[in-house]
Amino acid sequence: MLKFISFSSGSSGNCYFLFDGERGLLIDAGVSLRRVRKALLENGLGFDAVRCVLLTHDHMDHIRHLGTFCKKLSLPVFATSVLHEAICNNEYTEGWVGACRRNLSDDGPTEVLPGVLARYFIVPHDASQTVGYSIEWGGKHFVLMTDVGAMTEEAIEYAQVADTLVIESNYDLPMLLKGRYTEELKRRIRGGNGHLSNDECADTIGRVWHKGLKNIFLCHLSENNNDPLKAYESAADALQGIILEDGSTAKDETFLRALPRGRVSPFYEI
Ligand SMILES: [Zn+2]
């Protein structure tokens, strides 16, 4: 059994939790300890369920509360050596991780918990370094990619063997273009080191879908340049377009959900 919950997703804060009924890991630390505790409690769990943290990158919406997590919980914090160095050498975040630091292996998987293997892959984004994760846990393959400026072949390959995929669906292009952001910010978001649009996300889903892909979660939806329904429909269209031999569609075979922005999601069994 594997369960997944989002404590928050989007530019106000990102933090996800993957749990096997006894042990769990966090991906990113962009929400407060208090919120994590409350959400865990509501699901009958305590902090003892959280055994380690994995980081995707060093933007504040992903690491804002990392210092408190390290100080109060002393959990191992896994990140690439490049990302750990950046966090250590940034005047705002230096001293945050300390003895909690664990470098991910650059060639091959890292055992982040006994029997739980995590591999990272680099994705283009304007942080010091940004990675997605492929996590093998009890025979399941969980893949998460957030803050992805452009899709890469490596990310596609990991997603093609996932049974659960968490993928960014950040903005609806017409909403971004019509919106009130400055031209410079619009260029940054649309650029190859910015974020993934609904169309790019749908295109990726069309490319990676396979019979074993059971769950797709859309993450990091923009508050200003997206609408959860638009994000959902664009991904659903991609799945409807894949017709299977028996006449059903990939949509019939796959649970698709847009994760709520800035709020706790249900605790999904995956
Ligand atoms: Zn972000």
Ligand SMILES: [Zn+2]
């Ligand atoms: Zn980012």
